[in-house]
Amino acid sequence: MQLDQLTGVAVAVVHKGQFIWEEGFGWANREAAVKAISRTPFNLASLTKPFATTTLMTLIAEGKLSLDDPANNYLAKSKIVCPHGNADAATVRQLGAHVSGLPTMFAMYYRNEANLALSPDALLTEYGNLAYPPGSCFEYSNIGFVALDAIASDLTGMDFGNLMTQRVLTPLGLDDSFFGTGLRDLQRGRCVTIPRETLSRTT
Secondary structure (H helix, E strand, C coil): CCCCCCCEEEEEEEECCEEEEEEEEEEEECCCCEECCCCCCCECHHHHHHHHHHHHHHHHHCCCCCCCCEHHHCCCCCCCECCCCCHHHCEHHHHHCCCCCCCCCCECCCHHHHHHCCCHHHHHHHHCECCCCCCCCCCCCHHHHHHHHHHHHHHHCCCHHHHHHHHHHCCCCCCCEEECCCHHHHHCCCEEECCCCECCCCC
């Protein structure tokens, strides 16, 4: 922060399950002169992925899907495609391990461009093309996690953010964390979990 390379940060020290110190430094919003406090929400960005896979594992524990089934078995709308190979070779497990053959992709939108953000189904239609044979190589793939989100939503009929809150955040007591970018949540949250496929919903 002294080198002006960081706008703001919230720090907490936890000992034996108890907060013993927490404090915010710098700015939550420099332009509006809003200082960061210990409960200022921050984006977790791709650290959301363990929350996503934990959500998915609750469905696996209930027998609603299998890790080694083709991902396309569970995608109700947009499917993974492969013009020159077998798209059904990409399994649920491979999506989570970044070895499904789906490529790297990243999209970012500013807050006033949020209407440009694509839905998971639209993202899969646009980017859900295998670039490599499933299992042949590792490539960090946000679109793979879009597919996992879509699978979970298709199986439950629930928005993925609500599903994650119900099955992971609330049971773990993470009441200050939330998925998505509802502005009202910014007033209460400690941290933000966001979709991995795009930063269009960040706040």
